Amino acid sequence: MFIDTHTHLYLEDFEEDRDAMVSRAVDAGVQRMYLPNVDVETISSLKALWESYPEQMYPMMGLHPCSVTANADADLERIIFELETGTYYAVGEIGLDFYWDKTWIQEQERAFKRQTEWAIVHDLPIVIHSRDAMDRLLEILEDYRGSGVRGVFHCFTGTLPQGMAAIDLGFKLGIGGVVTFKNSTLPQVLPELGLQHLVLETDAPYLAPVPYRGKRNESSYIPVIAHKLAEVLGLPLEEIERVTTKNAMELFHVAN
Numbered sequence: 155m156f157i158d159t160h161t162h163l164y165l166e167d168f169e170e171d172r173d174a175m176v177s178r179a180v181d182a183g184v185q186r187m188y189l190p191n192v193d194v195e196t197i198s199s200l201k202a203l204w205e206s207y208p209e210q211m212y213p214m215m216g217l218h219p220c221s222v223t224a225n226a227d228a229d230l231e232r233i234i235f236e237l238e239t240g241t242y243y244a245v246g247e248i249g250l251d252f253y254w255d256k257t258w259i260q261e262q263e264r265a266f267k268r269q270t271e272w273a274i275v276h277d278l279p280i281v282i283h284s285r286d287a288m289d290r291l292l293e294i295l296e297d298y299r300g301s302g303v304r305g306v307f308h309c310f311t312g313t314l315p316q317g318m319a320a321i322d323l324g325f326k327l328g329i330g331g332v333v334t335f336k337n338s339t340l341p342q343v344l345p346e347l348g349l350q351h352l353v354l355e356t357d358a359p360y361l362a363p364v365p366y367r368g369k370r371n372e373s374s375y376i377p378v379i380a381h382k383l384a385e386v387l388g389l390p391l392e393e394i395e396r397v398t399t400k401n402a403m404e405l406f407h408v409a410n
């Protein structure tokens with residue numbers, strides 16, 4: 155069994171063929187899919203998908219940094235209300251994005267800290283989105299060292315020192331389609347970091363692996379990513395499947 159630790163299957167991109175797509179994923183051995191939230195607008199479709207597939211879908215709840223704007227305080231109230239009243243497996247996705255728009259950097263940091271602190275108090279992992287912000291996130295997380303903070307850096311594309319620092323803080327690294335890209339530095343970095351710290355993800359509908367690069371991504375492509383990881387690490391595919399699944403189960407279900 156494979157686990158897709160990060161997939162947005164509730165988005166409109168899958169409106170036409172969502173059921174067929176979920177079947178393709180299950181047929182490919184991807185039996186659990188963890189759904190990160192984006193913002194207040196996506197809550198109802200995320201919950202609807204979970205209700206349709208309670209065995210396969212594992213919902214998470216958070217406010218994405220790209221959705222942090224002037225409305226952040228009200229949006230966070232809504233997100234925290236969901237967390238307090240629902241069943242969620244992680245707080246996510248949350249983080250910092252310095253790539254798209256720097257207008258709301260301070261609000262992004264405030265939202266990240268608030269949601270991280272909620273996760274610590276409620277003993278849930280956090281799912282981190284980082285774009286051009288890895289060093290700042292590591293700096294912030296250093297302040298929470300020893301608090302029980304844990305989680306995953308989703309779509310990890312960092313350097314070896316950044317990966318080691320994240321692992322040292324109690325984090326796993328989410329590996330997706332980027333590992334199959336020709337210009338990716340992950341094939342050099344990952345053998346040094348080790349399989350015991352890695353989980354698989356698609357980030358569907360984004361970042362489809364080669365040979366689907368540029369097209370819509372979906373959870374049934376997880377084995378394509380696992381194949382590439384097996385090649386990069388020089389390990390059998392079965393071991394990639396077994397260890398990344400065990401890592402994902404620990405990440406979402408076992409407290410430190």
Ligand SMILES: [Zn+2]
Pocket residue numbers: 160162190247357
């Ligand atoms: Zn995402």
